Amino acid sequence: MNTLNQTLPEIHVYAPSFEHGIAAFNAGATIVSVNGPVLGLRGEKYHVSWQQIQQLITYAKKIGVHRQVHLRLNTMIHNADLPDVREALTQAQNIGIEGIVFSDASILAQAKALDITIPLILATETTVTNSEMINFWHEQGVSKVLLSRELSISELCKLSETVNGAQLELQIHGPVGIFHTLRPVLENYATFLNEKQNNFTQGHVSLVEEKREDEYYRMFEDSRGAYIFSSSDITLYGFLEQLSRIPLHSYLINIYEQQAVDSVDKVVRLYKQAIDAIYEHTFSLPVDWKEQLTTINRYPVTQKFIEFGAPQ
Numbered sequence: 001m002n003t004l005n006q007t008l009p010e011i012h013v014y015a016p017s018f019e020h021g022i023a024a025f026n027a028g029a030t031i032v033s034v035n036g037p038v039l040g041l042r043g044e045k046y047h048v049s050w051q052q053i054q055q056l057i058t059y060a061k062k063i064g065v066h067r068q069v070h071l072r073l074n075t076m077i078h079n080a081d082l083p084d085v086r087e088a089l090t091q092a093q094n095i096g097i098e099g100i101v102f103s104d105a106s107i108l109a110q111a112k113a114l115d116i117t118i119p120l121i122l123a124t125e126t127t128v129t130n131s132e133m134i135n136f137w138h139e140q141g142v143s144k145v146l147l148s149r150e151l152s153i154s155e156l157c158k159l160s161e162t163v164n165g166a167q168l169e170l171q172i173h174g175p176v177g178i179f180h181t182l183r184p185v186l187e188n189y190a191t192f193l194n195e196k197q198n199n200f201t202q203g204h205v206s207l208v209e210e211k212r213e214d215e216y217y218r219m220f221e222d223s224r225g226a227y228i229f230s231s232s233d234i235t236l237y238g239f240l241e242q243l244s245r246i247p248l249h250s251y252l253i254n255i256y257e258q259q260a261v262d263s264v265d266k267v268v269r270l271y272k273q274a275i276d277a278i279y280e281h282t283f284s285l286p287v288d289w290k291e292q293l294t295t296i297n298r299y300p301v302t303q304k305f306i307e308f309g310a311p312q
Contacts, residue, residue: 003245008279010250012169013268014072016046016257021056023265024253025067028272031250032056033070033101036092038084040072041103041177044222046257050091057096070099074123075224076182077104085110093118099144108140119143121169125177126150131162138166144249145169149176149234152309153242160247167249172236173271174254175218175229175299185226186219218256229256232302237274237289239306244278251275256299266296 012031015021021032035043036053048056053069060067071092077085085106092100093116100107101121108120122128122137123146134145144167147156160168186205206216207228215231233256236243243251253271255264270293277283286292294301 004279005244005247007249009244009248009275010066011253011268011272011275012070012250013253013264014174014255015264016042016255016259017261018048018052018056019261020255020259020264021048021069022059023261024255024268025056025060025063027265027268029253029268030064030066031068031070031099032060033072033099035072036088038073038088039075039077039081041075042220042222042227042257043072043075044224050095053097054095068098069096070101070121071097072101073107074101074103076180077106082106082110086114089114089116089118092116101146108142112141122146123169129155129159131159131164134159134166134168135162135164138164143167146171146252150305150309153239153246153306155309156243156246156248168247169250169252170236170243170248171234171252171254172240172243173233173267173297173301174252175233175256176254177227178217178230179228180225182225184221186221220257230302232300232304233297234306235290235293235297235301235303236306237271237293238285238303240271240274241278241283241285244275259298263296263298267293270296 010030011028013024013029015024015032015034021034024032035047037047037049040047057069060069073088089111097118099119099121101123103124111120120142121144122142126148128145129148129151137145146169149171205219207219209215217231218229220227253268274283
C-alpha cells in the first residue's frame with residue numbers, strides 16, 4: 001500500500017468529562033465518546049450526565065456537520081445490569097447519539113431487540129486481531145471495530161485486505177488498560193495496611209516492579225473493580241505516514257481519566273496538525289517529536305508492538 005487512504009481518518013477522542021469533550025472538539029476531534037450515567041468503562045467516577053451529553057451533541061452540531069458524540073457502554077455487563085442496558089440504549093436513541101461503543105454481546109442483542117438504529121462499535125481492547133472475527137461481527141450488525149493495540153504495521157496491512165465492509169479504528173495514542181478485576185484489590189490492600197497502623201489512601205496509586213523501579217503502572221478502583229494501566233501511553237505519531245496508507249476509518253486518542261484538560265487540547269491538536277499535513281503532502285516528522293509529545297502529554301510514551309507486533 002503505497003498510496004494514501006482515500007478518506008481522511010476521523011479523530012475519535014474518549015473524553016472522561018464534559019470539559020474534556022469540549023476541549024477535544026475545539027482541538028479538532030470529529031468524534032467524542034463519553035461514559036453516560038451507567039455502564040461505561042471506569043465510568044462510576046468519570047462520566048457525564050444525560051443533560052451534559054445533550055449539550056455536547058448541540059455543541060458538536062454547532063461547530064461542524066461531521067462532529068459526532070458516541071456513548072460508551074463498554075464495562076462488564078451482569079444480569080442485574082440488563083435493565084440499565086435497555087434504558088441507556090433507548091435514551092441514547094432518543095437524544096441523538098450517533099455511535100455506541102461496546103464490548104459485551106448483550107449490548108448488541110438488546111440493541112436488536114429494541115430496534116436501535118445507532119451504529120455499534122466493538123471495542124474489546126485486545127481481542128480483535130484477525131479479519132474473520134471482524135467479518136463475523138460485521139455480519140451480526142456491528143459497523144466498526146477497534147483493532148488490537150498489539151498488531152504490527154504488517155499485520156494491519158494484511159488484515160485490512162480481507163475485511164468485508166466493517167470500518168476499522170486504531171488507537172494511536174493514550175493509556176492501555178492491561179488488567180480489570182471485579183475484586184476490590186486496593187480496598188483489600190488498604191485494610192491490610194491499616195490493620196498495621198500504616199495509613200493508606202486510594203488517591204494516586206501505582207504498581208512498581210521490583211526489578212524495574214522506573215516503571216509505574218497507574219491503578220485505581222471503583223465499585224465495579226480495580227483497573228491497572230500500562231506504564232507508558234502508546235503513541236503512533238511516528239508511524240502516522242505508514243498508517244495513512246491503510247484503510248482505517250478513524251484514529252482513537254484515549255485519555256487517562258486524571259489527565260488535565262489543557263493537556264488533552266495540546267495532544268489532540270498535535271495529532272490533528274500532523275494528519276492534515278500528511279494529506280496535504282507537507283508533513284515532515286520532527287526530530288524531537290517524542291520529547292514534545294511527552295511534555296504535553298504529561299505521561300511517558302512508547303511505540304510498543306506497532307513495528308514488530310506482540311511477542312509470540
